[in-house]
Amino acid sequence: MKHVLVRSCRTGAWATIVFIGIVCSGIPAAGQTSDAQLRSILSKFKNYRYGNISIFQLDAETMKGVTQLLNPEPVITESAKACAASRQTQIDDKVAELGCAADLSALQDDEEIKRILRGECIDYAKYAVQRKQWECNTFKRAYVVTTRYIAGKPFRVVALLTSNSESRILGNVLASPRDIYTYTQLRQSAAPAGSPAKTLYEYLYNFVIQQSEAEGINVTAEAQGLGDEQFIPKLYGVSLAVKEDDVSTYVRTTDGQAMEYLKSRELMVSPDLISYRDYTPSDPSLVSEGYIYNRTLPKYGVELRYGLETINYPSFFSDRVTLNALWGSNRLGVILPTNGWSSVAKSLGVQRTMTYAGWGINGMFDFPLKITNANTGVFNIAASYVFGDARQSDHQRILEQASIVDRTTQAIDTIVRSESYSRANDYLVRFTAQAHYTFAIAIDSGNFFRFRIGGGIYSRELWEANNGAGRYRVINQGGTVRIDSSYTVNRWYRVDTRYIGGVSARIDFMAMRVTTPYGLGLQYFDDAIFAQAWLLIPLSQQIGLRFDGQYFAPLLRDPHEWETASVFLPTLRVIYNF
Numbered sequence: 001m002k003h004v005l006v007r008s009c010r011t012g013a014w015a016t017i018v019f020i021g022i023v024c025s026g027i028p029a030a031g032q033t034s035d036a037q038l039r040s041i042l043s044k045f046k047n048y049r050y051g052n053i054s055i056f057q058l059d060a061e062t063m064k065g066v067t068q069l070l071n072p073e074p075v076i077t078e079s080a081k082a083c084a085a086s087r088q089t090q091i092d093d094k095v096a097e098l099g100c101a102a103d104l105s106a107l108q109d110d111e112e113i114k115r116i117l118r119g120e121c122i123d124y125a126k127y128a129v130q131r132k133q134w135e136c137n138t139f140k141r142a143y144v145v146t147t148r149y150i151a152g153k154p155f156r157v158v159a160l161l162t163s164n165s166e167s168r169i170l171g172n173v174l175a176s177p178r179d180i181y182t183y184t185q186l187r188q189s190a191a192p193a194g195s196p197a198k199t200l201y202e203y204l205y206n207f208v209i210q211q212s213e214a215e216g217i218n219v220t221a222e223a224q225g226l227g228d229e230q231f232i233p234k235l236y237g238v239s240l241a242v243k244e245d246d247v248s249t250y251v252r253t254t255d256g257q258a259m260e261y262l263k264s265r266e267l268m269v270s271p272d273l274i275s276y277r278d279y280t281p282s283d284p285s286l287v288s289e290g291y292i293y294n295r296t297l298p299k300y301g302v303e304l305r306y307g308l309e310t311i312n313y314p315s316f317f318s319d320r321v322t323l324n325a326l327w328g329s330n331r332l333g334v335i336l337p338t339n340g341w342s343s344v345a346k347s348l349g350v351q352r353t354m355t356y357a358g359w360g361i362n363g364m365f366d367f368p369l370k371i372t373n374a375n376t377g378v379f380n381i382a383a384s385y386v387f388g389d390a391r392q393s394d395h396q397r398i399l400e401q402a403s404i405v406d407r408t409t410q411a412i413d414t415i416v417r418s419e420s421y422s423r424a425n426d427y428l429v430r431f432t433a434q435a436h437y438t439f440a441i442a443i444d445s446g447n448f449f450r451f452r453i454g455g456g457i458y459s460r461e462l463w464e465a466n467n468g469a470g471r472y473r474v475i476n477q478g479g480t481v482r483i484d485s486s487y488t489v490n491r492w493y494r495v496d497t498r499y500i501g502g503v504s505a506r507i508d509f510m511a512m513r514v515t516t517p518y519g520l521g522l523q524y525f526d527d528a529i530f531a532q533a534w535l536l537i538p539l540s541q542q543i544g545l546r547f548d549g550q551y552f553a554p555l556l557r558d559p560h561e562w563e564t565a566s567v568f569l570p571t572l573r574v575i576y577n578f
Contacts, residue, residue, distance in 0.1 A: 039180045042145065042159055053158065054149035054220045055174075058142045062207050065192030069200065070162070070181075071138045074130040083124035087116045095128045100136035102129050139178050140166050143219070144204050149212060151446060151513065154290050157204050158183055170222045196540030205290065206541060209260065210515060242440035242448070244368035247329045248297045250378045250440050251366055253450040253510045256534050258517030259544050261294040261577045266301075270548070270573035271344065272315040277301035277326060301326035303333075306340065307550075310382050310434040310504075311458045312523060312530035314550035315569045316345035319354045319393070320429070322362045322384075329367065335360030335386050339393075350569060352395050353562050355426040355463075358388025366438075377439035380452065385431040390463045392492060396424035397561075399464075412477040421468030421489070427562035430497070432458040434504055446513025450506075456525050457501030460562060466491040500526055527556035528563075536575075546573040 058066060067073075083091075094113050095102045107125055108114045117125055139162035147156045160181040165173045181189070186201035197203040211217050242249050251257075261279060268275040278300055279293035302325055308318040321340040324333030337358045345352055364382040403420040436454035443449070467490050474483035506523040521532040531551040538544045553566040 035182045035184055038159065038182050042161065042180050043177060052148050054146045054155075054218065055223045056144045056146070056149075056208055056212065056217050057219050058144065058207070059211060059214065059217060062203075062211075063142055065195065065203070066142055066160070066200075067138060069189070069192045070179075071134070074127060074134055076127050077123055080123040080127045083121040087121050088124055088128075090116065091121070091125050091128050095132050098132075100132065102132045104129060137164070139164055141173060143174070144208060146208060149208065149218075149220075151212060152295070152442075154288070154292065155208070156183070156290055157186060157201055157208070160186060160200070160204060170219055174223060196538075196543075202541065210513065212513065242442055244378050247366055247368060247378055248295060249442075249448065250438060250450055251297065251329050252294065253440060253448045253519075254508045254521070256508075256510055256519040256521075256536075256546070257294060258510055258512045258519070258536050259294075259538065259575060259577060260292045262290075262292065262541060263577045264293050265578050266294070266298075267576045267578070268573055269576075270546075270571050271341075272306040272569075272571055273303065273573065275301065275303035275305075275326075297328045298326060303331075306342065308384075308429060308432060309523070309530060310384075310432050310456060310525075311429070312525055312528050312552050313354075313429075314530065314532075314552055314567060315571065316342040316348075317350055317352060317354075317552070317567045317569065318429070319352060319356050320384075321356075324362065330363075330365050332363040333361075335362050335384060337388070337391075343394075345569070348569060350567055351564050352393075353397070353427060353564065355390050355393040355428055357386045357390050357428055357430075360384060360386030377437060380436040380438055380454075381434065383431070383433045386428075389492070390426055390428040390461060390494070392463075392465055393426050396426050396465065399423040399425060413482070414475045416473045416475065417470070419468065419470040421466070424465045424467075425495075426463045426465070428461045428463060430459040430461050432456070436504065436506070446511060448510045448512070450508040452504075452506040452508075454504050455502065456504040457499065460498045460500065460560075462495040462498070464491075464493060464495045502526055524555070528552065528554045542577045544575040546575060547571075548573060 090113065091107070094107055094110055098106050104117075104125060107129070108117060113125075141163050143161045143163075145158045145161060147158060149155050161174065161177040162179045162181075163173045163176070164178050165176065167173055181200075183201070186204065187199055189200040191197040191200055191203040195203050197206055264278060264280040266275070266277045266279070277298040279296065279298050281287060281293070281296060282299070302323075305322050305324060306318065306320065307313065307315045308320050313320075319339040319342050321336045321338060321342075322333050323336055324331045337356065339356045342352065362384040364380070366378050366380050368378050401422040404418070406417040408415045408417075434454065434456035436452040438450055438452040440448060440450040469486070469488045471486040472483065473481055473485075475481050502525065504523070504525040506521065508519070508521045510519040511517055516538075517536040519532075519534050521530075523530040529552070532549070534546050534548045536544050536546045548571045550569045550571075551567065552563075554560075554563065559565055
């Protein structure tokens with residue numbers, strides 16, 4: 001920890017500016033001397049004016065947890081509970097009358113109270129006095145001091161300040177803090193009970209990230225003498241373009257990756273997506289306290305994924321399974337010659353209409369393309385191709401099905417012909433291709449939009465199965481079978497190929513700086529829409545549950561013969577950062 005004293009000249013007057021700087025290698029283990037220096041700086045309100053810091057006031061819920069941790073409320077004993085309710089009321093009234101000066105001696109100065117202070121009621125009196133002293137001495141407000149906070153950028157918690165003052169003027173509150181808990185103490189203290197955080201430092205760090213945009217939480221402007229929101233109103237709807245060099249933000253917005261990873265690896269498990277990614281940076285020196293790993297692209301990864309989202313077909317409905325390698329913003333892999341466990345779609349009320357074929361290739365790439373010095377956005381291309389004949393599915397569309405028995409007489413013989421046959425269709429997507437120009441914007445630091453515009457094309461193949469069996473018998477007058485022959489017909493062939501293409505556009509939205517992050521996506525292609533919505537419930541800093549819903553429906557046309565009027569597929573994803 002080092003303290004830098006800078007003097008600046010302004011219109012002939014010298015101002016002393018004190019601020020706290022963190023050395024680039026991170027906060028070292030502070031000893032008693034550095035802690036004392038830090039307390040000395042933070043105990044003087046004038047040091048806040050030009051400090052390169054941010055200050056956040058704890059909200060009611062966080063305040064409750066911190067209070068219970070640092071100044072636990074007295075707990076009534078079983079013996080104290082045995083005191084009669086009427087006598088408890090008498091003691092409570094007297095304690096309230098005495099206020100913060102209440103103690104056992106003062107209670108016994110009242111003869112009526114003195115008479116009831118026997119046995120179990122003396123224990124209740126001790127509890128009532130302890131509770132009153134707790135109410136009088138517990139801090140009324142608490143503030144987190146951090147290095148200068150900019151949403152989405154690394155920061156550190158410097159200290160926690162508590163105050164007994166109930167003044168509405170922040171300068172009065174911070175001028176005489178009750179206690180100052182330094183970085184070292186916060187790291188050594190456990191988090192409040194019930195919190196997923198391990199330390200009080202982590203608990204406060206998470207509070208700043210989650211509540212920094214909430215009303216009345218960030219009080220930096222007021223603390224630095226710049227006024228409160230009456231003079232510096234909070235601006236909403238402020239948007240900034242996301243630079244094309246920040247490809248990770250583009251990818252995170254599309255993937256709905258709202259969790260901030262304090263560990264380098266991610267495992268995601270759901271019925272239609274199993275994914276592993278490693279975000280370890282190539283330069284280990286970049287990692288310091290509070291480093292967010294997924295603000296950069298993954299070093300490598302692998303995934304098993306269902307779906308043909310580039311042409312609007314979600315998850316299990318597509319009968320398409322791919323196994324992909326991941327690195328950076330790239331995805332490249334193989335299409336598997338199976339439909340996996342797509343049959344679970346039936347239990348979700350989804351009618352499958354397509355089939356799969358042999359092995360194939362699949363890829364998607366996001367990359368910036370600098371044409372001018374201006375922000376030119378990120379380009380996205382995706383393509384897939386599957387080899388081999390289509391496989392007959394167990395959900396074919398039946399075109400015709402019949403059984404015939406024909407009996408005729410010729411001279412002295414009876415001829416019996418029996419035949420059964422069926423015709424059925426399957427549909428296969430042979431290849432897909434899509435190209436998008438994309439750009440992204442950030443609104444109010446925690447809300448991200450990604451816009452895409454381009455085109456797409458795919459081919460659909462119609463395959464038909466002709467299956468039949470027949471029997472021909474000639475029976476003489478005496479009932480003897482003179483001729484008995486049978487035959488079968490099994491034909492599986494491609495009937496036609498259709499190419500479909502057109503304008504493709506998509507919008508993705510992600511809200512991160514909320515208690516339960518959420519996101520939406522909407523894609524238009526081939527006069528149909530593909531919509532996606534998700535809600536993330538963080539169970540801890542490392543584990544999250546994400547509820548997803550995917551929806552497909554034709555918009556400006558009737559469904560193709562290989563489609564249904566609509567498809568809705570809900571899934572649950574478990575995200576683990578380790």
